[in-house]
Amino acid sequence: MTCIRLFLFLGIVFLTGGQSLSAQNKQQEAEQKTAWIKTHVEERALTCDIRQAQPMRGDLINLTTPYSFTISGDTVISHLPYFGQAYQIAYGGGNGLRFTAKVTDYKLTYDKKGTARLQFKCRTADDLIRFDVQIGTNGTVNIRALPNNRQSISYRGTIDLTKP
Numbered sequence: 001m002t003c004i005r006l007f008l009f010l011g012i013v014f015l016t017g018g019q020s021l022s023a024q025n026k027q028q029e030a031e032q033k034t035a036w037i038k039t040h041v042e043e044r045a046l047t048c049d050i051r052q053a054q055p056m057r058g059d060l061i062n063l064t065t066p067y068s069f070t071i072s073g074d075t076v077i078s079h080l081p082y083f084g085q086a087y088q089i090a091y092g093g094g095n096g097l098r099f100t101a102k103v104t105d106y107k108l109t110y111d112k113k114g115t116a117r118l119q120f121k122c123r124t125a126d127d128l129i130r131f132d133v134q135i136g137t138n139g140t141v142n143i144r145a146l147p148n149n150r151q152s153i154s155y156r157g158t159i160d161l162t163k164p
Helices: 002-043
Strands: 045-055 061-072 075-080 097-110 116-123 128-135 140-147 153-159
Touching: 002 045, 002 116, 045 140, 061 153, 075 116
Parallel strands: none
Antiparallel strands: 045 061, 045 153, 061 075, 075 097, 097 116, 116 128, 128 140, 140 153
8 A cells, every 4th residue: 555655656756847847848948949039130130931911901811822031131031922002013013022122220129028129121123111020039020011102011920940
């Protein structure tokens, strides 16, 4: 009888100890992810996988095709769809939000929760676009594009941790 109680007690100890280690590992992984994101935000080396688009007037659109938004030094590579009203566009429709352009007026700030906020402008062949990018410590990304010649649009996605 005491043998059974001893095995039961040891089983409970090992079970709770294993859960504690698992929680510590998850916390360490979250801290490493946060540090990786912060480092790459400050180095301006990020690739975002975009999963949703939200036009100014319209419902949230789940994107089935892979779209991306990359910041690499002083350059932005935008491969994003555009949904919304255009006020003035190039003949043939222009390129929308598919471009490679230099970043100007770059500003990086952090809020109390550690969310990074990037604000910058890009001049494309079609437009001048202001961007407001918020990057959470868990890797979520919210991008708001404010073109001069089109309605604004927002995108949601995640940081691609496999690409710098």
